[in-house]
Amino acid sequence: MAHEMELTMVKGNEALGEAAIRAGCRFFFGYPITPQSELPAYMSRRMPEVNGTYLQAESEVAAVNMVLGAAAAGVRVMTSSSSPGYSLKQEGISYMIGSQLPAVVVNVMRGGPGLGNIQPAQGDYWQMVKGGGHGDYRMISLAPSTVQELVNLTVQAFELADKYQNPVGILADGLLGQTMEPVRFPEIKEDPGPHTKPWALTGCKGRGKRIHTSLELSPEGLEKHNIKLQAKFKVMEDEVQFEAYKCEDADLIVVAYGTAARVARAAVDAARQLGLNVGLFRPISLWPFPSAALSGLVDRGVTRFLDVEMSAGQMVEDVQLAVLGRAKVDFYGRTGGIVPTPREILNEIQKVMGGEAK
Amino acid sequence: MSKQIAGKPESMSPVVTHYCPGCSHGVVHRLVAEVLDELGLREQTVGVASVGCSVLAYNYFETDFVQAPHGRAPAVATGVKRANPNACVFTYQGDGDMAAIGTSEVIHAAVRGEKITCIMYNNSIYGMTGGQMSPTTLMGAVTATTPYGRGPEAGMPYRMAEILATTPGAAYVARTHVADVGNIVKTKRAIKKAFELQMKGVGFTMVEVLGNCPTNWGLTPSESNKYVTGEMLPYFPLGELKDVTKEVPAGVHA
Amino acid sequence: MRAKLELQENHCKGCELCVQACPRDVLAMGSNINALGYRPASIVDPEKCTGCKACALVCPEVCFTIWQVA
Numbered sequence: 001m002a003h004e005m006e007l008t009m010v011k012g013n014e015a016l017g018e019a020a021i022r023a024g025c026r027f028f029f030g031y032p033i034t035p036q037s038e039l040p041a042y043m044s045r046r047m048p049e050v051n052g053t054y055l056q057a058e059s060e061v062a063a064v065n066m067v068l069g070a071a072a073a074g075v076r077v078m079t080s081s082s083s084p085g086y087s088l089k090q091e092g093i094s095y096m097i098g099s100q101l102p103a104v105v106v107n108v109m110r111g112g113p114g115l116g117n118i119q120p121a122q123g124d125y126w127q128m129v130k131g132g133g134h135g136d137y138r139m140i141s142l143a144p145s146t147v148q149e150l151v152n153l154t155v156q157a158f159e160l161a162d163k164y165q166n167p168v169g170i171l172a173d174g175l176l177g178q179t180m181e182p183v184r185f186p187e188i189k190e191d192p193g194p195h196t197k198p199w200a201l202t203g204c205k206g207r208g209k210r211i212h213t214s215l216e217l218s219p220e221g222l223e224k225h226n227i228k229l230q231a232k233f234k235v236m237e238d239e240v241q242f243e244a245y246k247c248e249d250a251d252l253i254v255v256a257y258g259t260a261a262r263v264a265r266a267a268v269d270a271a272r273q274l275g276l277n278v279g280l281f282r283p284i285s286l287w288p289f290p291s292a293a294l295s296g297l298v299d300r301g302v303t304r305f306l307d308v309e310m311s312a313g314q315m316v317e318d319v320q321l322a323v324l325g326r327a328k329v330d331f332y333g334r335t336g337g338i339v340p341t342p343r344e345i346l347n348e349i350q351k352v353m354g355g356e357a358k
Numbered sequence: 359m360s361k362q363i364a365g366k367p368e369s370m371s372p373v374v375t376h377y378c379p380g381c382s383h384g385v386v387h388r389l390v391a392e393v394l395d396e397l398g399l400r401e402q403t404v405g406v407a408s409v410g411c412s413v414l415a416y417n418y419f420e421t422d423f424v425q426a427p428h429g430r431a432p433a434v435a436t437g438v439k440r441a442n443p444n445a446c447v448f449t450y451q452g453d454g455d456m457a458a459i460g461t462s463e464v465i466h467a468a469v470r471g472e473k474i475t476c477i478m479y480n481n482s483i484y485g486m487t488g489g490q491m492s493p494t495t496l497m498g499a500v501t502a503t504t505p506y507g508r509g510p511e512a513g514m515p516y517r518m519a520e521i522l523a524t525t526p527g528a529a530y531v532a533r534t535h536v537a538d539v540g541n542i543v544k545t546k547r548a549i550k551k552a553f554e555l556q557m558k559g560v561g562f563t564m565v566e567v568l569g570n571c572p573t574n575w576g577l578t579p580s581e582s583n584k585y586v587t588g589e590m591l592p593y594f595p596l597g598e599l600k601d602v603t604k605e606v607p608a609g610v611h612a
Numbered sequence: 613m614r615a616k617l618e619l620q621e622n623h624c625k626g627c628e629l630c631v632q633a634c635p636r637d638v639l640a641m642g643s644n645i646n647a648l649g650y651r652p653a654s655i656v657d658p659e660k661c662t663g664c665k666a667c668a669l670v671c672p673e674v675c676f677t678i679w680q681v682a
């Protein structure tokens with residue numbers, strides 16, 4: 001693998017794997033599913049080179065619970081899947097959050113619902129951002145739109161997971177996973193290790209026993225636990241990340257994330273060439289959602305937003321919530337694994353800006 | 359001069375359990391704890407609690423513990439052991455947890471030869487949820503969900519230990535019971551062997567312990583122990599179903 | 613006396629298994645109610661105890677501590 005700061009051409013899925021290793025992750029538990037399969041394959045090849053462990057589990061359910069166990073033992077650990085497999089991980093994620101255990105969980109989204117197809121899609125926004133598993137919980141979800149950003153956010157994800165003792169999600173899609181781009185990797189790091197985690201289950205030699213559980217039978221006790229978790233989630237809200245591109249003077253702002261944002265950026269550039277004042281607002285952390293920044297744009301006078309997604313419209317609800325009726329929010333989405341073209345988005349922009357849409 | 363010959367093991371917490379009067383979960387906990395004491399493993403042990411009446415096992419062992427989702431304890435144990443190969447890792451599961459929802463996890467842990475010990479407390483019923491049929495419920499047995507007795511439409515009870523004994527990664531698989539004094543002693547021997555082989559890195563180890571559920575069987579503790587020996591034993595034969603350390607590998611009982 | 617026996621009555625759930633297991637009638641069910649709300653077992657004839665440990669083996673609550681007396 002490439003040395004630090006050297007530019008290398010890497011596929012998104014493999015870049016993600018290498019970034020995890022650079023971040024000190026030495027444990028990977030996965031299960032094959034397209035379009036994330038290059039990631040476990042990469043890990044199976046790379047982990048032995050760094051004295052790490054790659055294990056192909058019998059299912060996503062087993063994989064996420066192996067992650068739970070390794071996390072409880074205090075190591076940096078990751079699992080990845082694509083939509084249907086991610087659905088299966090939800091129970092384990094809820095348990096990890098309830099038990100306050102850190103891990104990085106990757107979802108390389110594909111078309112749904114059901115088996116859907118293996119083409120890139122963004123229909124898992126809700127399950128990654130709103131929970132999806134049972135109980136009141138929050139999880140930082142990061143959505144890169146380039147391979148370099150995928151690398152940077154993966155490294156960040158491990159730090160955030162440890163910082164908050166909470167899983168962190170990475171939300172990519174089939175296209176980003178397959179995209180080959182030049183990237184720079186950070187220098188390789190060792191796992192900080194269980195001894196840096198005063199809660200890790202290492203055997204109780206020289207100390208009292210430690211327990212990780214999400215069970216609390218008394219209503220008062222469980223409410224207390226929930227209040228504590230909610231307080232933590234409140235602090236996690238500070239980890240908001242977004243990119244505002246050409247938004248300063250924009251009359252219309254396109255809101256999109258991940259691959260949809262890549263395409264939308266080209267559409268925004270094309271619109272600018274036509275003399276239209278259009279900007280792109282790209283949430284990078286989907287939770288916490290950059291609501292305040294969006295609302296700030298409304299304060300500045302923006303009255304129209306166009307939300308673009310590779311789904312039937314999921315993030316659009318968060319955009320609406322952020323602007324609270326103070327601006328008009330239009331939506332354009334493609335489903336089925338179809339990536340909208342810049343031309344299509346430009347058409348939508350023109351429609352919206354040309355007066356009454358539709 | 360006096361020497362203590364029975365008492366609370368160091369690996370057990372000095373608390374009263376939440377188990378019903380006469381329930382053998384407490385006996386099996388004690389046996390595991392005694393083994394951990396005798397092998398000097400307490401301080402390097404990570405237990406994995408399952409979902410069932412024994413979900414609170416972490417309150418009763420003086421060792422590190424993690425609580426797993428229903429059925430997933432062997433996967434969680436796999437994660438712990440892979441992350442810390444020097445640890446002594448065991449799961450404590452019911453028959454519902456292991457033989458129903460968790461079949462996949464335990465079989466694959468065995469297939470991979472995970473160096474863990476899985477204890478299954480087989481009381482042929484779902485205790486915690488109020489006495490529903492489990493995969494090991496005997497034919498004809500009346501439970502909350504087999505009010506007319508378990509019939510053929512629910513299938514026949516199956517034998518987890520025998521299935522695990524057929525997996526190549528299993529080093530030691532035994533079935534014992536704790537319904538009388540002699541067999542409590544034998545159960546401890548089996549559990550000890552399982553932990554020893556785990557720590558020697560030989561492979562996957564499992565002990566299925568037949569035990570009672572006086573509450574959901576609607577029997578007194580002593581009647582319920584008689585149900586174990588009288589009704590369960592004929593269907594669930596005792597013995598070491600697999601022991602790779604024996605010269606002639608034990609066959610799999612039908 | 614060959615064995616000394618202690619019974620932690622406040623952990624006892626009155627399951628009677630120890631009483632039934634004792635071959636020497638050392639134990640019997642008491643008539644009091646303990647803090648857990650159960651009628652605990654009690655030691656009625658300690659002199660007869662041989663230290664066979666049957667009671668300790670069957671007790672699910674680990675109520676018994678036994679010493680072999682030389």
Ligand SMILES: Cc1ncc(C[n+]2csc(CCOP(=O)(O)OP(=O)(O)O)c2C)c(N)n1
Nearest residue numbers: 409410411428452453454455483484485486
């Ligand atoms: C995913 C999930 N499904 C169902 C349950 C409900 N549940 C709790 S315990 C249990 C059965 C436990 O029975 P067993 O494993 O035999 O243990 P016992 O209580 O008899 O000791 C079930 C079905 C659950 N907690 N989680």
Ligand code: SF4
Nearest residue numbers: 378381411485571572
């Ligand atoms: S319900 Fe059955 S298994 Fe559960 S504690 Fe009571 S007797 Fe034991």
Ligand code: SF4
Nearest residue numbers: 634661662664665667
């Ligand atoms: S040690 Fe044996 S003889 Fe003594 S009380 Fe217990 S069962 Fe009875």
Ligand code: SF4
Nearest residue numbers: 624625627628630671
């Ligand atoms: S066996 Fe234990 S819990 Fe049961 S009656 Fe005897 S002392 Fe009490």
